Amino acid sequence: GNMVEWCLPQDIDLEGVEFKSMASGSHKIQSDFIYFRKGLCFGLACFANMPVESELERGARMKSVGILSPSYTLLYRYMHFLENQVRHQLEMPGHYSHLEAFYDDKKGVLPDSKSTPNSQQPVHWLPSIHRYMYPEMKITHPAGCMSQFIKFFGEQILVLWKFALLRKRILIFSPPPVGVVCYRVYCCCCLANVSLPGLGGTVPESKPFFYVNVADIEMLETEVSYVACTTEKIFEEKRDLYDVYVDNQNVKTHHEHLQPLLKINNADKEKYRRLNDQRQMLMYSQEVGEDCSSCEEDLFILFFMEQNNRIFQTLMEVSASQDKTLTADHARGMGLDPQGDRSFLMDLLEVYGIDVMLVIDNPCCT
Numbered sequence: 288g289n290m291v292e293w294c295l296p297q298d299i300d301l302e303g304v305e306f307k308s309m310a311s312g313s314h315k316i317q318s319d320f321i322y323f324r325k326g327l328c329f330g331l332a333c334f335a336n337m338p339v340e341s342e343l344e345r346g347a348r349m350k351s352v353g354i355l356s357p358s359y360t361l362l363y364r365y366m367h368f369l370e371n372q373v374r375h376q377l378e379m380p381g382h383y384s385h386l387e388a389f390y391d392d393k394k395g396v397l398p399d400s401k402s403t404p405n406s407q408q409p410v411h412w413l414p415s416i417h418r419y420m421y422p423e424m425k426i427t428h429p430a431g432c433m434s435q436f437i438k439f440f441g442e443q444i445l446v447l448w449k450f451a452l453l454r455k456r457i458l459i460f461s462p463p464p465v466g467v468v469c470y471r472v473y474c475c476c477c478l479a480n481v482s483l484p485g486l487g488g489t490v491p492e493s494k495p496f497f498y499v500n501v502a503d504i505e506m507l508e509t510e511v512s513y514v515a516c517t518t519e520k521i522f523e524e525k526r527d528l529y530d531v532y533v534d535n536q537n538v539k540t541h542h543e544h545l546q547p548l549l550k551i552n553n554a555d556k557e558k559y560r561r562l563n564d565q566r567q568m569l570m571y572s573q574e575v576g577e578d579c580s581s582c583e584e585d586l587f588i589l590f591f592m593e594q595n596n597r598i599f600q601t602l603m604e605v606s607a608s609q610d611k612t613l614t615a616d617h618a619r620g621m622g623l624d625p626q627g628d629r630s631f632l633m634d635l636l637e638v639y640g641i642d643v644m645l646v647i648d649n650p651c652c653t
Contacts (some may be wrong), residue, residue, distance in 0.1 A: 293383050299355075300326070305500045308332035308351040310465040311500055311553040312518045318373075319464040320366060321351070321361065322472075322497035329359035329497070337377040344389045350376045353384070354393075359495075365393075405474060413594040432440050435467070437562070442480070445555040446538050447531075448591060449548050449631050451479040454491050454512035455530040455540075458499075475514045480592045482586045483599050490639055499576035504528065508528040522535030544630065554619075562590055597621055602636070606643045612639065615647045 289305035307323040308330060319334045332353025339348045352373040356362055372385060437444060450457055459477060463470045477493045498514035499507065506530045507513070523532060531540050538549060546605050569586055598621045613632070616626035623632065625647045636643055 293386070295387065304330065304353075304355075304499050306502045307498060308464050308500060309334055309349070312463045312516045314347065314349060316463050318370075320369070320469075322362070322466075322467040322469040322495075323499075324494075324496045325355060327344075328357055329362060329367065330357040331353045331359070331362040331369065333373045335365065335373045343408065348377050348380075350380075353375060365389075379398075388602045407508055408461045410653075432470045433474060433583045436471060437566075437587075439471070441536075442537075442551050442555060442559045443538050445537065445551065445558055446476040447475055447533070448594075449533045450540075450545075451475050451493060451514070452495055452537075452595060453631075453634050454479070455545070456507075456510060457514045457531045457533065458511060458526070458529040459514075459516040459533040460522065461516065461518065461522065461535060463518050465498055465516060465518055472497050472514045472516050474587075478591050479586050479595070480588060481595045481599055482592055483596055483603070486599055486603070486639070493630075530646055544634075547627075547630040548634075552624040554622060554624035554628060558594065558622060562587075565590060595601060598623070598635070599639075602639075602641050602643060606641050611643050611649070613645050618647060 289309055291301050291305050294301055294402075304325055307325060308321060309332070310319065310321055313319055313334055314336065317336050321332050321334065321463065323330045323332070330353050332351040334347045334349070334351040336347055338346060352369050352375055354362065354365055354369070368389065372389075375382070375385065440447065449456070459471055459475075474494050476493050477577055479493045491512035494510070494511045494513045496503075496507075496510075499515045499517050500519055501514075501521065504525065522528065523534070526541050528589070530542055530545065531538065533539075540546065540549065565586055566583065570584065601617055601621050602613070605611060605617060618625040619634065629645070629647060632645060635641070636645070
């Protein structure tokens, strides 16, 4: 089995981290990186696999080198260092001087692990495009990560968007490598950003758990909302742990009342068309050199944030009105399909505790 061979500080609780930092099935691949959650901290580990002529090691030496932080904001900065160090550990096992120097240099930079992690603090929105994201969401990734996410899921991102906004437990399955799948977890969380003040103080936080395995089952049993990924197929059978199961590009749910949300309706197609139009315009403006400051990540996050803000702004206005009646026109004004998104709207009102009466039952009246 996996084991922790070295760590600093030595008194830190690392129970289970040896399985989080090395994805199940990694022995089949040469290298990978992996984001994970350990208690209140986030981790990033780089994995590498090297053939060796040793019976004791069964012909292969596999190691992960990782770091833990109360936030995942800064972790990406150390990816290159971790990649170099895991290669170094494979070639020269037991030489930890570079890791010791790194720890001594960085331990004052990262917040104290006893303090509250960023992800638990309230977000105060600022009117600058680059500050529109949760601070811990500014995770830098390979160029085109958002673009890959859109190409990979296509119109299905609108299905994921609804589940993310409803704070469902979303589990993404994929065989290794898992690094790119960790980015899908991040992208899913970006779908649910809302920047309206005072909305849903009782709504569960959308938690990126990144990579999880069977050792996390007990912890997942207590979570009401999360987005995570796994390489372990056994999770599919454990239906009490998730609401939505994503097997590569196939999004499914075993909850009957959520089944209608799997269907792509006309309003979803229109949103997807608008998103692609905006991406094409951004690419064109970058090609002709007009706009170098905007990036696809900002466009993607703002697109869904503006969509979410429009929905909640309308719902709050209707709930503050005298008759509290939400009509088909309201639904269309929010960019939703009055019939196709009816069950989505019903769930939304319930999850966010918004007091509104829905009167779009009769198709002939829409």
